[in-house]
Amino acid sequence: MASIVQGMRRDNGALLTVLLFVPPAVLLFTIFVILPLGQAAWFSLFKWNGLGWPHDFIGLQNYGRLLQSSNFRTAFCNNLLIIVFSIAIQLPLGLGMALLLARRAWGSVAFRLIFFLPYVLADVAAGLIFRFIFDGNYGPISSLIQAMGGQPLFMLADPNLAFTAIIIVVVWKYFGFHMMLYIAGLQGIDRQLYEAAEIDGANARQRFVSITLPQLAPMLKLSVFFSVIGALQLFDMIIPLTGGGPFEKTNTMVTFMYSFGITRMRVGYGSAVGVILFLVCVIFALFYQRILMRDE
Amino acid sequence: MSDLSLSRTRANRMADRDADRAGAQTSRRAGQRRFAIWRAAILIIMAGIVLMPLGATLLGGFKTVGELRTNPLGLPRVWLWHNYWDILASLRYWRVLGNSLLIASLTVVLTLALAATAAFAFAHLRFFGRKFLFNYLVLGLMFPAAAAILPLFIRVRQLGLVDTPWGVILPQVAFGLAMAVLLLRNAFRQLPTELLDAALVDGCSYIRYFTHITLPLSRPILSTVGVIAFVGSWNNYLVPLIMLDSNSLFPWPLGLMDYQGEYSTAWQLVLAFITLTILPAILMFLLAQRYIVEGLTAGAVKG
Numbered sequence: 001m002a003s004i005v006q007g008m009r010r011d012n013g014a015l016l017t018v019l020l021f022v023p024p025a026v027l028l029f030t031i032f033v034i035l036p037l038g039q040a041a042w043f044s045l046f047k048w049n050g051l052g053w054p055h056d057f058i059g060l061q062n063y064g065r066l067l068q069s070s071n072f073r074t075a076f077c078n079n080l081l082i083i084v085f086s087i088a089i090q091l092p093l094g095l096g097m098a099l100l101l102a103r104r105a106w107g108s109v110a111f112r113l114i115f116f117l118p119y120v121l122a123d124v125a126a127g128l129i130f131r132f133i134f135d136g137n138y139g140p141i142s143s144l145i146q147a148m149g150g151q152p153l154f155m156l157a158d159p160n161l162a163f164t165a166i167i168i169v170v171v172w173k174y175f176g177f178h179m180m181l182y183i184a185g186l187q188g189i190d191r192q193l194y195e196a197a198e199i200d201g202a203n204a205r206q207r208f209v210s211i212t213l214p215q216l217a218p219m220l221k222l223s224v225f226f227s228v229i230g231a232l233q234l235f236d237m238i239i240p241l242t243g244g245g246p247f248e249k250t251n252t253m254v255t256f257m258y259s260f261g262i263t264r265m266r267v268g269y270g271s272a273v274g275v276i277l278f279l280v281c282v283i284f285a286l287f288y289q290r291i292l293m294r295d296e
Numbered sequence: 297m298s299d300l301s302l303s304r305t306r307a308n309r310m311a312d313r314d315a316d317r318a319g320a321q322t323s324r325r326a327g328q329r330r331f332a333i334w335r336a337a338i339l340i341i342m343a344g345i346v347l348m349p350l351g352a353t354l355l356g357g358f359k360t361v362g363e364l365r366t367n368p369l370g371l372p373r374v375w376l377w378h379n380y381w382d383i384l385a386s387l388r389y390w391r392v393l394g395n396s397l398l399i400a401s402l403t404v405v406l407t408l409a410l411a412a413t414a415a416f417a418f419a420h421l422r423f424f425g426r427k428f429l430f431n432y433l434v435l436g437l438m439f440p441a442a443a444a445i446l447p448l449f450i451r452v453r454q455l456g457l458v459d460t461p462w463g464v465i466l467p468q469v470a471f472g473l474a475m476a477v478l479l480l481r482n483a484f485r486q487l488p489t490e491l492l493d494a495a496l497v498d499g500c501s502y503i504r505y506f507t508h509i510t511l512p513l514s515r516p517i518l519s520t521v522g523v524i525a526f527v528g529s530w531n532n533y534l535v536p537l538i539m540l541d542s543n544s545l546f547p548w549p550l551g552l553m554d555y556q557g558e559y560s561t562a563w564q565l566v567l568a569f570i571t572l573t574i575l576p577a578i579l580m581f582l583l584a585q586r587y588i589v590e591g592l593t594a595g596a597v598k599g
Contacts, residue, residue, distance in 0.1 A: 017416075017502040018423045025414035025473055026429055032448065032470030033436050039447035050450065097342065100335050107339060113585055114343045117350075120581045120588065122531035124549040125574045128556060128566070129349050138361065138563045140352050140368035172346065180593045233440045236533040240553060254442045254534075262446065262538065270446045278443035285438045 037278060044272035050265045062272035071260070072273070075244075075251035078163070082231040082252070085167045086174065087224060093171065094178035094223070099212075101179070102186035112183065115176035123173070123236030130169045131156065131240050159249040162242050166250060169237055174230070178223045185219030186212070221292050228288075232281055253277050357568030364563055379568040389572060391544065392551030399461050399468075399536070399547055400529040406469045407525040408518060411476035416506050418477070419484035420492060430481070436474030441467065442534060449538050463539040464547075468529050476521045483517035484510055523584075523591030530577065548573045 044062050046054035066072045097115055101108045118126060136142045136154030145153050155161040189212065197207050213220075235254035238244060244251040244259055251259070253273060261270020348369070356364055357379050358372040367373065383389050417423070418430045441448075448467055449458070457463035487510065495505050511518070533549040540546060546554060552573050559565045581588055 012496050012499070012505075013501040013503060014421055014423075017506075018421055020503070021413035021417040021506075022423075022429065025410040025433065025477065028410060028466065028470045029433055029436060029473050032451065032467045033439060033444065033473075036444035036447035036451055037439060039450070040444050043447060043450075050446075097339075100339060106332070106336065111339050111343060113582075113589075114346055116589060117578070117581065118346060119592070120527070120577055121574055122533065122549050122577070124531075124533045124552060125570055128552065128570055129353050132356065132563055132567060133349050133352065135563070138364045140348075143365055143368040172349070176346075177593070180589060184593060229440070233442050235442060236531075236549070239533075240556070257442070257445075262449075267446050267450070274443040274446060277440060281440050281443070282438050 040271040040274045040278070043268050044275050046268040048266075048268045050267040054268065058268070062269050063276075065269070066272055066276070071248045071251060072253075072256055074249060075253050075256040076276075078250060079232055079234070079252050081163070082167065082170065082234060083228050086170050086227050086231055089167070090171050090175045090178055090227060091220070091223060094175045095182050095216075097175070097179045098182035098186055102183045112180070115179055117176070118173045119177040121173070124240055126169055126173045127237040127240035130165065130172075134165050134241075156242050157246050159246055162246060162250050166238065166241060169241065170231070170234070173237070174227070178227070181219050181223050182216065185216045189215045221288075225285075225288055228284060229281060232277065232284075253280075353567050354571050356564060357571050359564055361562065361564055376564070379564055380572065383565075383569055383572055388551065388555070389569070392546055392548040392573070393576065395461070395545055395551075396530055396547035396549075399464050400526050402461070402465050403468045403472070403529040404522050404525045406465065407472050407476050408522060410469065411473055411480050411521065412511065412514075412518070413506070414473075415477045415480035415484055416502075416510055418481045421502065430477075433477050434474050436471065437478070439471070439474075441471045445534065445538055452539055458539060459541045459545065461545065464532075464536045465529075467535055467539070468532060469525075472525050472528060475524065479517060479521055480514070483514055487513055519587055520591040523588055527577075527588070527592065 047056040047058050048054040134155040136152045142153045155165045193211050234252045238255045242250045244255045257270050257273035358375045452463045555569050
């Protein structure tokens with residue numbers, strides 16, 4: 001008897017709350033995230049211009065054509081190269097700055113803000129700013145080279161230099177974000193570890209290798225994770241910088257999808273690119289979490 | 297015997313160390329000063345590299361095209377204010393900012409409303425499928441919006457929302473939900489459970505508890521989630537690019553690209569336009585730096 005009364009009193013509108021609170025988020029997520037992803041897989045099996053409903057079933061031909069397309073292969077390799085370079089440059093740079101700025105010292109707060117500032121700006125704005133910086137006719141870099149007696153330099157029109165330019169912009173924009181992650185990690189390290197090591201006579205390098213790095217490992221893994229996922233989806237920055245050119249040499253998977261799928265309304269072909277991007281992201285995320293983030 | 301020699305070497309070493317210490321004190325202080333100078337030099341050079349493109353953009357907006365070429369990094373010889381004034385006096389500039397503000401504000405409100413309610417249910421209520429639905433939503437963390445952008449466009453077109461702000465807002469909210477629900481549920485769970493138990497025994501309903509206790513106590517995490525949603529929407533380019541056709545609806549990243557396409561040879565105007573469109577973000581960042589840095593990094597870390 002008491003338990004029934006208590007049970008009724010304890011309800012407090014729980015059922016109503018669940019019915020009001022859960023469905024909106026789940027529905028919106030299903031309609032705009034899950035169903036479109038499922039449809040991408042379905043559409044990718046059709047040749048379809050987006051009008052009416054798909055009926056021209058072609059199986060895996062879209063995927064076959066993608067793998068044969070040298071432009072897509074270039075785009076895919078560019079994504080991988082951006083991952084490699086951004087990790088190889090951004091992370092050490094971010095870590096170096098974090099080591100200089102983690103403790104309270106002259107200018108720490110101001111420099112942290114300066115280095116983080118580019119991260120707050122939109123990729124499009126960053127891309128356009130550097131389109132000017134690298135511009136052969138009016139940009140400062142080319143102008144300085146000319147002032148020193150050189151030829152005007154059209155970095156973004158040169159297939160090899162254009163890719164370097166993209167890496168520069170990625171590092172410029174994102175190293176501050178990784179620096180902030182490392183600063184948060186460094187500030188969480190117990191000071192006593194360093195004091196104990198110092199008493200035992202460990203020098204600065206030994207302290208860095210056997211205390212700082214292992215203690216920072218979770219943050220390092222996280223920052224690698226963000227670099228990879230971010231690099232795989234790179235789009236906004238490329239469009240104003242090079243638009244994927246010259247000669248389609250600086251496409252990423254998403255700019256390739258945009259130029260060859262969306263602007264020409266080849267929905268099936270573009271969806272196949274989306275599916276490949278999705279699979280790469282999910283496989284990487286699962287693999288990475290399984291292997292490297294097991295302990296957290 | 298071996299014991300003795302061992303202790304002697306240790307004693308020697310300690311004596312050495314004491315003798316060194318006095319000398320070390322001064323050399324260490326000199327070392328520290330040298331380190332401080334190196335540190336300052338590196339930081340100043342790095343800051344120069346980071347700020348140079350922004351400075352060149354700001355100053356370039358005050359120059360003539362010819363001066364961009366002859367005087368790329370210096371101060372303008374004559375400050376041409378009208379590049380900036382013309383943009384500030386144009387409808388176009390205020391319209392793209394207004395559109396961005398509208399889209400970002402509605403995105404924030406809707407994200408907070410949907411994520412907070414769902415997160416509350418996941419944190420405090422036991423119901424059939426709770427674990428499954430939570431994992432289902434959080435799965436969204438791994439899905440890049442770009443991968444589904446074509447079917448998303450078809451869906452938005454079916455709903456008749458192409459070329460409306462809602463066609464941008466709803467997908468943005470949907471793709472931001474995973475992170476928001478995860479952050480909010482974790483935060484709601486950390487509120488003391490005694491509070492909830494006591495309120496329930498006193499006959500307070502869950503909904504009342506949510507509006508009167510959970511939300512007011514969760515302002516920091518709500519503002520973190522709000523910052524993430526706002527910055528994400530404010531800077532979004534891909535979703536509005538696909539969903540919007542009319543210039544009159546363009547948020548600022550599209551408006552900026554549009555402007556650049558129109559005045560591509562007049563770099564001084566494009567630079568002034570860039571400066572003025574990124575200005576709100578920079579001002580917001582400087583005014584609310586703590587919230588923004590914490591929001592964008594803590595969000596990443598806890599997610």
